[in-house]
Amino acid sequence: MTNLQILSLELKDYRQYKGTQKIDLRTEGDRHINVIEGQNGAGKSNILNAITLCFYGTEEHLKDEKEGGLDTFPLVNRTRLEELNENEEASGYIEIELGDSEPEYVFKREFKTVKDSNGMFNSVAGDLKLQRKVNRDWKPVDNPHTHLNEILPTRVHEYFLFDGERLHEFFEEGYPDRVKTAILDVSHIELLNRSLTHLDKMQTELSREASDFEGEAKRLKDNLDEKEQEKERKANRIEELEGNIAEAESSIDEIDTKLRDSSDASVREKQERRKYLNQRLEKLEDSLEELESDTIESMVEAGPIVYNYEALDFTHEQFAEMANTGQLPPKIQDWFIQELINRGTCICGADLDSNEEKIEHLQELEQEMSIVMQENLEGKAELPRIIRDGGDAMNQLITNRQKMSEQSEELEEVDIELRDISSELKNYDLPEDVDVSKLESQREDLEDRISEMHEEVGKLRGEINTLDDEIEELDESWREEAAKEDKHRVLMEKLEFVEDADTELSSIKETILAKIREDTEQNMNQYFNDLIWKDEDYTIELGDDYTVSVFGRHGDNKIGSLSAGEKQVLALSFMSALTKISGFNAPILIDTPLGRISSKPKNRIAQNLPEYLEDTQITFLMTDEEYTDDVRAYLQNSVANEYILDYVNEITEVHDR
Numbered sequence: 001m002t003n004l005q006i007l008s009l010e011l012k013d014y015r016q017y018k019g020t021q022k023i024d025l026r027t028e029g030d031r032h033i034n035v036i037e038g039q040n041g042a043g044k045s046n047i048l049n050a051i052t053l054c055f056y057g058t059e060e061h062l063k064d065e066k067e068g069g070l071d072t073f074p075l076v077n078r079t080r081l082e083e084l085n086e087n088e089e090a091s092g093y094i095e096i097e098l099g100d101s102e103p104e105y106v107f108k109r110e111f112k113t114v115k116d117s118n119g120m121f122n123s124v125a126g127d128l129k130l131q132r133k134v135n136r137d138w139k140p141v142d143n144p145h146t147h148l149n150e151i152l153p154t155r156v157h158e159y160f161l162f163d164g165e166r167l168h169e170f171f172e173e174g175y176p177d178r179v180k181t182a183i184l185d186v187s188h189i190e191l192l193n194r195s196l197t198h199l200d201k202m203q204t205e206l207s208r209e210a211s212d213f214e215g216e217a218k219r220l221k222d223n224l225d226e227k228e229q230e231k232e233r234k235a236n237r238i239e240e241l242e243g244n245i246a247e248a249e250s251s252i253d254e255i256d257t258k259l260r261d262s263s264d265a266s267v268r269e270k271q272e273r274r275k276y277l278n279q280r281l282e283k284l285e286d287s288l289e290e291l292e293s294d295t296i297e298s299m300v301e302a303g304p305i306v307y308n309y310e311a312l313d314f315t316h317e318q319f320a321e322m323a324n325t326g327q328l329p330p331k332i333q334d335w336f337i338q339e340l341i342n343r344g345t346c347i348c349g350a351d352l353d354s355n356e357e358k359i360e361h362l363q364e365l366e367q368e369m370s371i372v373m374q375e376n377l378e379g380k381a382e383l384p385r386i387i388r389d390g391g392d393a394m395n396q397l398i399t400n401r402q403k404m405s406e407q408s409e410e411l412e413e414v415d416i417e418l419r420d421i422s423s424e425l426k427n428y429d430l431p432e433d434v435d436v437s438k439l440e441s442q443r444e445d446l447e448d449r450i451s452e453m454h455e456e457v458g459k460l461r462g463e464i465n466t467l468d469d470e471i472e473e474l475d476e477s478w479r480e481e482a483a484k485e486d487k488h489r490v491l492m493e494k495l496e497f498v499e500d501a502d503t504e505l506s507s508i509k510e511t512i513l514a515k516i517r518e519d520t521e522q523n524m525n526q527y528f529n530d531l532i533w534k535d536e537d538y539t540i541e542l543g544d545d546y547t548v549s550v551f552g553r554h555g556d557n558k559i560g561s562l563s564a565g566e567k568q569v570l571a572l573s574f575m576s577a578l579t580k581i582s583g584f585n586a587p588i589l590i591d592t593p594l595g596r597i598s599s600k601p602k603n604r605i606a607q608n609l610p611e612y613l614e615d616t617q618i619t620f621l622m623t624d625e626e627y628t629d630d631v632r633a634y635l636q637n638s639v640a641n642e643y644i645l646d647y648v649n650e651i652t653e654v655h656d657r
Contacts, residue, residue, distance in 0.1 A: 013092030016043035016652035027640040034619040038645030043652040054094040074121035076113035167571035186582040220478035523577035533601035587617040610638035
């Protein structure tokens, strides 16, 4: 199926929409955008709610309130409900046609609202129903959720049907977990995850069986289990420390924000200087780490050559001298010996045809001379290259050492200036709107604590590396001991097979996720730079830890200082990147896409929206403040349908604009 669309949305007595109202959303070619305009409260967001209620049984905008127990929103239109007597009910439905150019699926969910004896309303949504077109006939489908999951599964629908007003919150505190979850959702690795879970279960069961071994095998297995448990405890401690580090760093960010917002210009200036210095410090540390790695490689390459330089140089000189005196290549060459054998007469005049021993001797000499010629020719050619490469590696080593020395000095200078800034702010006693001295002391305590925790993490990682070696050695010994007995051999083979399968599947999973991260990063770069209104090129990077960096022209990471509007564009770019790589060919609906964007940026975004996911049906639910005359002008050649929501006396009617 290609270019799947919501061809129509039909509402019957759903909230503001009294009676039966059908909205045609069919798009074609370059006109792939629908716009539904409505004032706040007119039922614009309830169009998104209607679609998610029909498909998934939940209303996107109201799910948080309902999860909190505030289900005070009757599904049936209130005007209809006013006509009810006690214990009477009214019903309605939501129906969605899906397909390419013609309907292929019709999803429908009915609902009812009952008025109880206290005048309160209780709503119940029915089961999802599906009619599918087979040839020219429409037939009911017994398993509608199975077909829906093939089109737009529950776990990924929020990346296709979403609330633009909430986008700016996506990249707030804790966003890497949200990014990771989103990427896992669209990665199609459920089968791999299920397989890995099954393999883990099998490993546990087989290991439990292995625990019943006796003698030396049992002793080794018990020791192995103990080491693995110790490793797990240390890994859990690392996870706990990393969480505490992230929390402390977040607290530092909050302190930095307060200091940057200080009314005192000197405090603001010092804080901005510190921000720059911290970024410079991070770059210097990364550069030093890279230089150290390159230096080690150069040392490995240059070391053997440097230690053997005199011998290599002497050999090279000897080759050259022997070539000048005619000793190389050797006087006796393999082709000359072959001629003697073919002629049947030795150089001394002896008859070779009647003497097999002499022929064998000459053949051995021919083979030996061939090897000698080949090796001395190869050696002569390789020696200058080896000496030259060693010299280049030494020069690179010297250059790296010089750079490392220079950058270490700069790093020390930056560190000193940072300490000076901290000391000045800690002793700041001028009248201030914020307690600068107290904040700076808290900041210093947090940094000390972070440093201690990093040190503990490093120590634990070292201990885990030692445990890994011990575990590997114990595991090998245990397996060897267990395999000595026939009754254990089959079990050990099963365990080995399961472990190998787990390793292979884990590798496949990581490869898939790495590719998805790479594609997501590439698409985010395109969409963010297309939609952002600033005349500046940005570079978006998505790290292995699912952190997102937004680098400006000066190489500074702006992720922590983006405005609400910029965060909304970043989140929109991320959502769009996910839809692009997900493999689900579903339509997109965005409620309030430009809600936090000011007038000038709105126009820039609108100018680029027609080319945004141009092969996908997109429906925008906009207020009049979003869908301005300028925005409409930019979109007009790409809009297939325009509607306006007319809201009067708690009833909304949908009209062509």
